[in-house]
Amino acid sequence: MSVKPAGTRWYNAVWRWHFYAAMLCVPFVLWLATTGAIYTWKPQIEAWIDRPYDHLAVAAPVGADAQVAAALRAVPGSRLHKYTLPEAPGQAVRIIVATGGDETLAYVDPATAKVLKTVPVESQLMRVIFHLHGDLLVGDPGSYLVELAACWAVVMILTGLYLWWPRGGTGLAGIVYPRLRGGRRLFWRDLHAVSGIWVSLLALGLILTGLPWAKAWGSYFAAARQVTGTADGPVDWPTGPRPPASARCWATMPTTKA
Known part of the structure; x- marks a missing residue:
């Protein structure tokens, strides 16, 4: 052997x-x-999906309070989580409201405060891909x-x-x-x-x-x-459970899609 x-x-x-x-x-x-x-093409795909809400008639906007109120009425019992200003004239305001642990994205016409569309955040195509x-x-x-x-x-x-x-x-x-x-x-x-x-x-x-x-x-x-000893500030990757809803309320200025 x-x-x-x-x-x-x-x-x-x-x-x-x-x-x-x-x-x-x-x-x-x-x-x-x-x-x-x-997912690498996220900005381009989202821009294509959102194109009906990014070419609105340009007019003097109503107040942000009226826009937020319209988004809250569209989702009864919700509260404000995030307000994003348009990046360019003619774009809808993106407002995220929440009921319990569920978040909803509302597209609001800044000139009329009309809600153009609502969609659960987690149901968006790129969130599903994520x-x-x-x-x-x-x-x-x-x-x-x-x-x-x-x-x-x-x-x-x-x-x-x-x-x-x-x-x-x-x-x-x-x-x-x-x-x-x-x-x-x-x-x-x-x-x-x-x-x-x-x-x-x-x-x-x-x-x-x-x-x-x-x-x-x-x-x-x-x-x-x-x-x-390098734990100053938040980590750059999401780990563990999500923070409570009350800790996730913010507003943002326009960001560049990249």
């Missing part, structure tokens, strides 16, 4: 981890890539599942790099840049391999920079800020 060398057993073990990690995470990676790509990307529309369990898939994607990338990395000590040629003098076949092989290396590093960067927005990793980063 032959015994495989330790190096061969280790290589086979890494290959199995790579295979299992890919089976677990690739469907989620494709899902996250698709929803994330859609939740599809972050928690699969199932809340915290979905967020943990996405986070787990992202961690397995890291395992897949690192084990894949280990399996592919040349062991012949030929330098960086064919690894970080293609060899140009080895013939056409070698060039195209290197081009494929080198592209894979850089794409893997980019994917690793995307995953690691996205993890602070995940449930568990976000909490870990917040705890690290406490330990290192």
